[in-house]
Amino acid sequence: MFLALREIRHEKLRYGLIVAMVVLVSYLVFVLSGLAYGLAQQNTQAISTWNAEKIALNSDANESLAQSLISKKTANKLKLTSHEAYIGQAGVVAKAKGQAKISSQFVGINRDEFIYKQLKASSGHKPTRANQIMVDSSFKDKGYRLGDKVTLNTDGGKYTIVGFTKDAKLSVAPVIYGTLGTWRTLSNLTDRFQAGGVVSNRANYQAKTSGLKTLKMSQFINKLPGYSAQTTTFTFMIAFLLVISMVVIAVFLYILTMQKLPNYGVLRAQGIPARVLVTTTVSQALVLVISGLLIGAALTAATVVILPFGVPLSFNVPLLSGVTAGIILTGVVGALIPVRVILKVDPVQVIG
Numbered sequence: 001m002f003l004a005l006r007e008i009r010h011e012k013l014r015y016g017l018i019v020a021m022v023v024l025v026s027y028l029v030f031v032l033s034g035l036a037y038g039l040a041q042q043n044t045q046a047i048s049t050w051n052a053e054k055i056a057l058n059s060d061a062n063e064s065l066a067q068s069l070i071s072k073k074t075a076n077k078l079k080l081t082s083h084e085a086y087i088g089q090a091g092v093v094a095k096a097k098g099q100a101k102i103s104s105q106f107v108g109i110n111r112d113e114f115i116y117k118q119l120k121a122s123s124g125h126k127p128t129r130a131n132q133i134m135v136d137s138s139f140k141d142k143g144y145r146l147g148d149k150v151t152l153n154t155d156g157g158k159y160t161i162v163g164f165t166k167d168a169k170l171s172v173a174p175v176i177y178g179t180l181g182t183w184r185t186l187s188n189l190t191d192r193f194q195a196g197g198v199v200s201n202r203a204n205y206q207a208k209t210s211g212l213k214t215l216k217m218s219q220f221i222n223k224l225p226g227y228s229a230q231t232t233t234f235t236f237m238i239a240f241l242l243v244i245s246m247v248v249i250a251v252f253l254y255i256l257t258m259q260k261l262p263n264y265g266v267l268r269a270q271g272i273p274a275r276v277l278v279t280t281t282v283s284q285a286l287v288l289v290i291s292g293l294l295i296g297a298a299l300t301a302a303t304v305v306i307l308p309f310g311v312p313l314s315f316n317v318p319l320l321s322g323v324t325a326g327i328i329l330t331g332v333v334g335a336l337i338p339v340r341v342i343l344k345v346d347p348v349q350v351i352g
Helices: 002-010 012-050 114-118 180-186 217-222 227-259 261-269 274-306 317-336 339-343 347-351
Strands: 054-058 084-096 102-109 132-136 149-152 159-165 173-179 193-195 197-200 212-216
Touching: 012 114, 012 217, 012 227, 012 274, 012 317, 054 217, 084 114, 084 173, 084 180, 084 193, 102 180, 173 180, 180 193, 212 217, 217 227, 227 274, 227 317, 261 274, 274 317, 274 339
Parallel strands: 102 173, 132 159
Antiparallel strands: 054 197, 054 212, 084 102, 084 149, 084 197, 132 173, 149 159
């Protein structure tokens, strides 16, 4: 480590360029990871608050809650417990006088079932009447306030915002919570339909009724429009970026090692073991990579502060830890590539 630090101090510009390269790579990986996680969260935030394990949908709905309908005839065959809840989803456009239109997802629920009971209002209260709604807190950022009268789609009714709730997004759109009766009205359905699906917080729940298909929530989430494609794309981008960083770091360290062969030859002639030289090379790589990671993390934190509110940048500690470990690992692997040259260095041949 002494030799590694001494050489870095002596060749500030050379090693500074390597640190700058690691900073750029780590910064890009951190930001992409934050965007990937943030977008994934905005697809499933509302679902996460339900704490559900299973969902039962119409077998012809292509595993989509928005396209699923459960008739009252089918619902009468179901035996729901306190662990199950009816739910309905419909895409709507919310508009209040003097405010911008907001494309949203309306979610209809029953007051006496567990989804409603688990909802938490960040301000105001949960809806208690058919003409009341609770909306995601992003509405507040667009200028909406408690008591505002909102129209949904072309429905002539007015719905009053009585509460705001945090982390309520579904398929990247803010969620509006209301009654199943309102959901039927917005979906132009008659009273012969009960809901769009049945959600359960029991892992062993199974809707034993013909015409319904029970899914794990992970399966349901993977079928959300664009979710799988988005997460797969970001995963490949981050993986390829890690591979590219390993190649770049390896090339830089290999070139540096070749340039330092005369120095290694002198050290070997003085009796310095090859093991010490290898340890020095790996130590240098660790110092450079970790320094770059710290600066990259600081830049990422600064970016979070200055980014506009609407950018879905969010961080997950296990994910960041895995990405950080991956970058460190690529640095170590890149440093080990020129080790073979160090082990076989001939002092006589190198010194001349």
